[in-house]
Each structure stands twice: as C-alpha cells, then as structure tokens.
Amino acid sequence: MPDNSLTRPSLSASGPGRPKDLAKRQAILNAAKNLFVCNGYAGTSMDAVAAEAGVSKLTVYNHFTDKETLFSAAVVARCEEQLPELFFEIPHGMPVEALLSKIGRGFYALINSPDSLALHRLMVALGSQDPKLSQIFFEAGPQRILLEMERFLTQIDKAGSLSIDKPNLAAEHFLCLLKGACNFRLLIGCGDLPDEHDAEAHVQEVVSLFMRAYRP
Numbered sequence: 001m002p003d004n005s006l007t008r009p010s011l012s013a014s015g016p017g018r019p020k021d022l023a024k025r026q027a028i029l030n031a032a033k034n035l036f037v038c039n040g041y042a043g044t045s046m047d048a049v050a051a052e053a054g055v056s057k058l059t060v061y062n063h064f065t066d067k068e069t070l071f072s073a074a075v076v077a078r079c080e081e082q083l084p085e086l087f088f089e090i091p092h093g094m095p096v097e098a099l100l101s102k103i104g105r106g107f108y109a110l111i112n113s114p115d116s117l118a119l120h121r122l123m124v125a126l127g128s129q130d131p132k133l134s135q136i137f138f139e140a141g142p143q144r145i146l147l148e149m150e151r152f153l154t155q156i157d158k159a160g161s162l163s164i165d166k167p168n169l170a171a172e173h174f175l176c177l178l179k180g181a182c183n184f185r186l187l188i189g190c191g192d193l194p195d196e197h198d199a200e201a202h203v204q205e206v207v208s209l210f211m212r213a214y215r216p
Contacts, residue, residue: 021059024053024055024059024063025063027053027054027055028049028050028053028055028059028060028063028064028070029073029074029077030053031049031052031053032044032049032053032070032071032073032074033074033077033078034052035048035049035052036071036074036075036122037078037115037118037119037122038118040122040125040126041071041122041126041129041130041133044067045067046060046061046067046070049070068133071133072133072136075119075123075133075136075137075140075141076136076140078115078119079119079137079140079141079144080140081115082110082113082115082116082119082141083110083141083144083145096156096161096162096211097207097211099152099156100174100207100210100211101203101204101207103149103152104174104178104203104206104207105199105200105203107145107175107178108178108199108202108203109199111178111179111183112182112183112186112193117186117187119137119141120187121187123137124187145175146168146171146172146175149171149174149175150167150168150170150171151167152171153167153170153171153174154167160216162211162214162215162216163214163215163216164214170210170214173210173213174206174210177206177209177210178202178203178206180202180206182194182202
C-alpha cells in the first residue's frame with residue numbers, strides 16, 4: 001500500500017560493504033512498532049517514525065525502502081516479541097496433561113494481553129484494505145503458533161501419550177478452545193480480562209476436554 005503523504009527521497013549509494021547503523025535501525029523499528037499499533041497504518045507516516053526514532057527521514061528510507069517494508073518488519077518483530085521462547089519445548093518426564101496446561105496458560109495470557117489485542121485490532125482493520133499486509137501478520141504470528149503446536153502434538157502422538165491422527169486439526173481445536181468467547185469480547189471492547197482463578201479454570205477445562213478427546 002503506497003504512502004500517498006510523501007514521495008520517497010532520492011538515495012545516494014552507500015559504498016559496497018558499508019555497514020548500516022544497527023542502533024538506528026532498532027530505534028526506527030521500535031518507533032514503528034508503537035506508532036503503527038497506536039495510530040494504524042494510514043495514520044502513521046514515515047516522517048512521524050523518523051521523529052519518534054530521533055533520526056532523519058532519509059535514514060528511515062535507508063534502512064527500510066518504503067512504508068510497507070517498514071510495516072512488515074514491525075509486525076514480524078512485534079509477533080516475535082510476543083511469542084515466548086521455547087514455547088513448545090517438551091521438558092523430559094513432564095506428563096502430557098501438565099505440558100498442555102503450561103502451553104495453555106502461555107497462549108491464553110498472550111492472546112489476551114493489551115499488545116496482542118491492539119495488534120489484532122489493527123490487522124482486522126487492515127484486512128479489507130490490503131490482504132497482503134494481513135498475510136504477513138498471519139505468517140509471523142498465528143501461523144507460527146499453529147505450526148509449533150502441530151509439531152508438539154505430532155511428538156506427543158509418536159510417544160503414545162495421546163492418539164492424534166490429524167495434529168494440524170487438533171492444534172487448531174486446542175488453540176481455538178483456549179481463545180473461547182472471552183478473547184472475542186476483549187477484541188471488540190465489551191469484556192474484562194478474567195482474574196487468575198477464572199483464567200486457570202478455563203485452561204484446565206480446555207485441557208480436560210482435549211485429553212478426553214485424544215486419550216488412547
């Protein structure tokens with residue numbers, strides 16, 4: 001989606017092998033992550049990103065060739081920040097029900113966090129304007145989680161702890177059950193985040209349903 005509010009300035013070639021300033025690049029990315037989520041795609045200009053990052057507009061273009069490229073990088077970075085490291089690692093000897101509970105708590109907290117809700121609202125708004133940007137978000141966030149969950153369930157099936165003939169569908173079922181109606185209410189701004197007790201009860205109910213469905 002072109003940024004009609006400005007014209008890209010002419011860039012002089014930086015000599016071969018000349019390193020870019022990584023600190024400035026990170027500052028630009030941090031500014032973009034915040035501004036795009038707060039102001040939306042159309043409401044964020046490259047000038048605003050440059051001002052927020054404390055760099056010139058030319059520097060922004062030197063690191064990110066256009067607004068769409070910068071937005072894509074910001075979305076990917078935001079998604080990576082929100083996905084806990086080793087989200088689906090399998091600790092040796094931990095019962096499968098405990099593993100599912102651990103993943104369930106992490107995912108439930110993630111999707112209902114203010115940052116995640118704000119990013120999802122932004123992508124829903126963009127969906128009718130530029131599906132390509134929505135696809136970037138889907139691949140960086142939701143699809144990555146689905147693939148990791150599928151990989152985890154494939155390992156569980158091979159170990160014989162559960163009997164899962166279609167891990168891809170089982171992954172969708174588990175994650176969608178965790179989202180429930182609560183996440184939708186939060187997305188549209190007509191609900192409150194459950195307290196710790198209610199959140200844990202929801203996760204345990206989902207895990208119990210999943211175990212009953214796939215127990216050998």
